[in-house]
Amino acid sequence: MKHIKIDPITRLEGHGKIDIFLNDAGEVANTYFQIPELRGFEQFCVGRPVEEMPRITTRICGVCPEAHHMASVKACDAVFHVEVPPTGKKLRQLLYNTFYAGDHTLHFYALGGPDFVVGPDAPAAERNILGVVKKVGLEVGGKVIEMRKRTQEVIKMIGGKQTHQVTSLPGGISKGITEEERKQIEQHCIWFVEFGKFTQQVFNDIVLKNKAYVDLILSDSYNLKIYSMGLVDEKNRVNFYDGKVRVKDPDGNELVKYSPNEYLENVAEHVEPWTYLKFPFLKKVGWKGFVEGKQSGIYHATPLSRLNAADGMPTPLAQAEYEKMYSTLGGKPVHAMLATHWARIIELLSAAEMALDLARDPEITGTHFRNIPTATPTEGVGIVEAPRGTLTHHYTTDEKGILTKVNLIVGTTNNYAPISMSIGKAARGLIKRGTEVSDGVLNMIEMAFRSYDPCFGCATHAFTGRHALEVRIFDSSGELVQKVTRS
Amino acid sequence: MAFEPKIVGFLCNWCSYTGADLAGVSRIKSAPNMRIIRTMCSGRVDPAFILKAFQLGADGVVVMGCHLGDCHYQEGNYKTIRRIPFLKKLIEQFGIDPRRLRLEWVSASEGDRFAEVVNEFTQEMRTLGPLKLPVHELMGKNGERAKHAVHE
Amino acid sequence: MAKPRLALYWAASCGGCEIAVLDVQEKILDIANAFDIVFWPVAMDFKYDDVRRMDDKSIDICLFNGAIRNSENNEIAELLRKKSKVLVAFGSCSMEGGIPGLANLTTKDDILKFVYKDSPSTVSTNGGTYPQTHTKMPEGEIEIPEMWDTVKSLDQVVDVEYYIPGCPPQPEQIWNVVSYILSGQPLPPSGAILGAGEKSCCDECTRTKSEKKLKQFYRPFEIQAKPDECLLEQGIVCMGPATRDGCGALCPKAGMPCRGCYGPPPNVSDQGAKMISALSSVIDAHEADEIDRILNQIADPIGTFYRFSLAHSLLRRVDKHETH
Ligand code: SF4
Ligand code: SF4
Ligand code: SF4
Numbered sequence: 027m028k029h030i031k032i033d034p035i036t037r038l039e040g041h042g043k044i045d046i047f048l049n050d051a052g053e054v055a056n057t058y059f060q061i062p063e064l065r066g067f068e069q070f071c072v073g074r075p076v077e078e079m080p081r082i083t084t085r086i087c088g089v090c091p092e093a094h095h096m097a098s099v100k101a102c103d104a105v106f107h108v109e110v111p112p113t114g115k116k117l118r119q120l121l122y123n124t125f126y127a128g129d130h131t132l133h134f135y136a137l138g139g140p141d142f143v144v145g146p147d148a149p150a151a152e153r154n155i156l157g158v159v160k161k162v163g164l165e166v167g168g169k170v171i172e173m174r175k176r177t178q179e180v181i182k183m184i185g186g187k188q189t190h191q192v193t194s195l196p197g198g199i200s201k202g203i204t205e206e207e208r209k210q211i212e213q214h215c216i217w218f219v220e221f222g223k224f225t226q227q228v229f230n231d232i233v234l235k236n237k238a239y240v241d242l243i244l245s246d247s248y249n250l251k252i253y254s255m256g257l258v259d260e261k262n263r264v265n266f267y268d269g270k271v272r273v274k275d276p277d278g279n280e281l282v283k284y285s286p287n288e289y290l291e292n293v294a295e296h297v298e299p300w301t302y303l304k305f306p307f308l309k310k311v312g313w314k315g316f317v318e319g320k321q322s323g324i325y326h327a328t329p330l331s332r333l334n335a336a337d338g339m340p341t342p343l344a345q346a347e348y349e350k351m352y353s354t355l356g357g358k359p360v361h362a363m364l365a366t367h368w369a370r371i372i373e374l375l376s377a378a379e380m381a382l383d384l385a386r387d388p389e390i391t392g393t394h395f396r397n398i399p400t401a402t403p404t405e406g407v408g409i410v411e412a413p414r415g416t417l418t419h420h421y422t423t424d425e426k427g428i429l430t431k432v433n434l435i436v437g438t439t440n441n442y443a444p445i446s447m448s449i450g451k452a453a454r455g456l457i458k459r460g461t462e463v464s465d466g467v468l469n470m471i472e473m474a475f476r477s478y479d480p481c482f483g484c485a486t487h488a489f490t491g492r493h494a495l496e497v498r499i500f501d502s503s504g505e506l507v508q509k510v511t512r513s
Numbered sequence: 514m515a516f517e518p519k520i521v522g523f524l525c526n527w528c529s530y531t532g533a534d535l536a537g538v539s540r541i542k543s544a545p546n547m548r549i550i551r552t553m554c555s556g557r558v559d560p561a562f563i564l565k566a567f568q569l570g571a572d573g574v575v576v577m578g579c580h581l582g583d584c585h586y587q588e589g590n591y592k593t594i595r596r597i598p599f600l601k602k603l604i605e606q607f608g609i610d611p612r613r614l615r616l617e618w619v620s621a622s623e624g625d626r627f628a629e630v631v632n633e634f635t636q637e638m639r640t641l642g643p644l645k646l647p648v649h650e651l652m653g654k655n656g657e658r659a660k661h662a663v664h665e
Numbered sequence: 666m667a668k669p670r671l672a673l674y675w676a677a678s679c680g681g682c683e684i685a686v687l688d689v690q691e692k693i694l695d696i697a698n699a700f701d702i703v704f705w706p707v708a709m710d711f712k713y714d715d716v717r718r719m720d721d722k723s724i725d726i727c728l729f730n731g732a733i734r735n736s737e738n739n740e741i742a743e744l745l746r747k748k749s750k751v752l753v754a755f756g757s758c759s760m761e762g763g764i765p766g767l768a769n770l771t772t773k774d775d776i777l778k779f780v781y782k783d784s785p786s787t788v789s790t791n792g793g794t795y796p797q798t799h800t801k802m803p804e805g806e807i808e809i810p811e812m813w814d815t816v817k818s819l820d821q822v823v824d825v826e827y828y829i830p831g832c833p834p835q836p837e838q839i840w841n842v843v844s845y846i847l848s849g850q851p852l853p854p855s856g857a858i859l860g861a862g863e864k865s866c867c868d869e870c871t872r873t874k875s876e877k878k879l880k881q882f883y884r885p886f887e888i889q890a891k892p893d894e895c896l897l898e899q900g901i902v903c904m905g906p907a908t909r910d911g912c913g914a915l916c917p918k919a920g921m922p923c924r925g926c927y928g929p930p931p932n933v934s935d936q937g938a939k940m941i942s943a944l945s946s947v948i949d950a951h952e953a954d955e956i957d958r959i960l961n962q963i964a965d966p967i968g969t970f971y972r973f974s975l976a977h978s979l980l981r982r983v984d985k986h987e988t989h
């Protein structure tokens with residue numbers, strides 16, 4: 027039996043590793059996507075003052091610290107039973123939508139997008155942001171850098187630091203913004219919306235006008251019929267910061283819509299001995315192993331699943347594109363995992379529009395941005411949509427607000443099972459009896475997990491946008507027989 | 514062999530150190546377990562000295578200074594009465610029994626009191642048994658280093 | 666002249682340090698031009714094996730971020746040490762354990778037990794399934810690295826030339842270091858801390874200080890701090906006095922107390938000890954009971970004073986035997 031090892035594919039709370047086993051016939055017997063690291067935040071945070079959590083849990087991920095900062099502080103609001111005044115809530119949302127726009131931008135241009143923009147068959151060395159620059163034109167590189175710079179400026183203005191924000195605390199936020207700052211932010215947000223439209227255009231021109239790409243998106247190797255999860259507002263529209271978690275089955279019917287404090291009745295985690303990461307699943311459906319379909323509790327929590335789970339977008343430009351996506355791809359729900367890239371652009375647009383609305387909201391410069399908690403702290407759950415999945419923080423404290431229990435279900439974790447399955451499916455579809463495992467085959471396997479943007483943190487945001495990939499093939503006695511690396 | 518605790522005593526030069534001397538001269542018997550470090554004032558005992566003593570293997574640490582109001586530097590021992598209870602809370606969080614750190618006021622004329630404190634503390638440390646900290650093992654293992662100079 | 670060969674690596678890290686490197690913005694292109702980047706797993710296609718094949722000391726500078734938390738981190742730290750002329754502990758995690766080092770407040774066993782068994786969302790089958798370093802699957806054996814009980818800083822496992830503090834190091838400071846190296850000036854003596862100041866965070870904080878003494882401490886959520894006064898003097902525990910300057914006092918500027926990510930200031934070996942000294946001199950009490958009452962208002966000394974530096978503190982980790 028042959029053993030193929032892709033090592034290291036990079037990070038998620040650490041680094042990832044893919045092992046592909048071939049049987050004696052040279053076909054894929056099984057694939058294992060392993061997470062070799064565990065940090066133990068849940069245990070070492072016990073004993074800490076709960077209000078410190080928004081500043082500690084940011085360090086779970088330097089790529090999406092904003093998501094942890096927000097999920098954490100929302101859990102703190104719940105622990106203290108405190109309402110956040112409108113200005114405080116809007117400042118948090120302004121920060122959060124700005125972050126979303128920036129984060130989705132980098133994924134599209136640096137990591138996921140190059141597969142399409144430059145082309146899935148292009149040499150690997152060109153499938154990065156430099157390749158995108160070559161194809162779309164020099165100005166795109168500058169625009170991406172500028173987008174990042176502007177989003178970071180807004181985040182620092184509201185969050186105190188551009189990485190690992192510090193300002194949110196139970197009941198609100200530590201400081202407001204001045205009219206002067208608001209004006210600057212508004213200018214940035216106008217730019218974000220323009221950039222969102224530009225990105226939409228790039229996707230339209232290069233991907234959607236190319237039938238081969240659309241066929242690839244819809245091809246069977248990248249299709250996964252599973253449940254879709256996403257946070258929705260009171261009108262069932264996509265919301266990143268607040269609302270209820272809605273889950274739709276593979277046929278598009280609502281399975282459940284739950285409040286954050288009901289997560290334990292709805293989500294559970296399965297443990298496998300060969301990896302440090304757990305596999306969440308829908309409790310009401312159950313863990314049936316790595317299988318698709320309505321009878322299996324596996325779900326995804328991604329830009330695509332959020333769109334599937336909702337009835338629409340909260341902003342006009344995004345809504346129009348949302349409708350276009352579903353009509354192009356044959357109606358709701360879409361199970362073509364590569365369409366996640368499209369969904370990501372729709373979310374980018376929506377986040378930019380939301381940020382602009384907030385920057386123009388008269389309450390945003392208010393001075394009442396915080397309520398001091400007075401109730402005895404107890405227990406609380408905070409949920410936001412991280413770009414890479416529904417993020418749940420659950421805290422229990424003693425009467426002084428010292429943590430006695432912490433439970434976290436982190437963004438990408440939600441997608442661990444689907445990512446593993448997509449890799450397996452792509453591998454099975456591509457590695458057939460007698461196929462040489464080539465660079466191209468690896469790329470296609472990589473594309474499968476790249477669509478989830480699985481918080482291989484820095485990889486996602488590296489400016490050349492490639493993570494390390496190496497496949498080693500071992501025969502059944504452990505002898506190295508073939509090695510494929512990218513150069 | 515019965516366990517004999519290693520005790521570090523930080524003694525203020527102006528009072529307790531002289532008190533210790535007096536105990537010696539007066540031949541008042543006290544347990545031989547304490548290594549004495551003379552400081553110019555109990556207020557000069559940096560909290561890091563105490564942690565360092567535990568790091569290097571002390572089973573117990575005593576800080577002795579002038580009675581309140583008698584400090585040569587006026588405020589020195591007032592700093593000490595805030596630091597020591599604070600440190601007790603900290604070492605307890607580190608997993609060290611807070612009884613392993615003690616603060617006592619011993620004047621230059623209290624040789625007998627000095628001996629009494631040393632004897633009593635030594636006895637208490639005998640009951641508590643040896644202090645085994647993970648840091649001792651971490652620093653002892655081959656290849657492992659106890660670097661702290663870097664930030665100094 | 667050949668360009669200096671640069672390597673970047675992350676061990677147990679959140680990725681924020683790598684993001685901080687990218688956050689030098691347009692200057693990232695200058696870095697890419699000035700150096701020959703020979704290893705950067707997040708950005709480029711180089712593998713561990715490529716590094717193994719390099720000549721010893723053939724990397725001029727290696728920026729290493731992340732703590733040492735498992736056997737793989739350790740193995741790569743040793744490998745990069747061998748291959749690098751200058752090894753730099755980059756960021757709090759690498760320099761002093763950082764937030765991952767807070768795992769030294771507990772034990773590996775307790776972490777595993779909670780995560781895989783006691784966690785309320787986890788389904789524990791037959792008394793608990795735990796990750797194994799080696800697992801026999803029907804198709805063959807697969808491995809994952811062994812997690813350590815104690816998190817370590819980089820300099821606790823290999824020799825390190827320089828340190829760049831911060832969680833993450835601020836991009837302007839990263840650029841300061843890079844441009845200094847590029848200027849060709851002689852490198853500072855081994856052991857130096859780069860990209861930071863020689864004073865404390867309070868020195869660069871613009872809040873006004875008035876030598877006020879305190880009878881009451883508050884947790885950050887309990888009061889709305891006044892915008893211009895020192896937070897510590899308002900009774901909010903702020904790590905400024907026990908922290909090196911260099912970040913620009915970002916947190917106090919945003920209305921939140923410093924938590925010490927730039928590490929201890931010069932001549933301080935232990936941030937917690939320093940903080941106890943600093944707080945002891947501002948507490949306004951002379952009686953044991955009163956002192957005790959005030960001290961009890963300070964929540965979680967160990968987790969606050971050593972937020973970033975526990976793994977590199979004098980005692981390094983919590984002991985679970987004596988008081989457990
Ligand atoms: S020092 Fe901070 S930013 Fe850098 S890896 Fe560690 S936690 Fe992340
Ligand atoms: S203690 Fe904090 S708020 Fe006060 S001066 Fe120092 S850094 Fe600034
Ligand atoms: S103020 Fe303190 S915690 Fe905040 S960035 Fe600066 S050194 Fe780090």
Ligand code: FES
Nearest residue numbers: 525554555578589
């Ligand atoms: S001089 Fe003895 S305690 Fe200050």
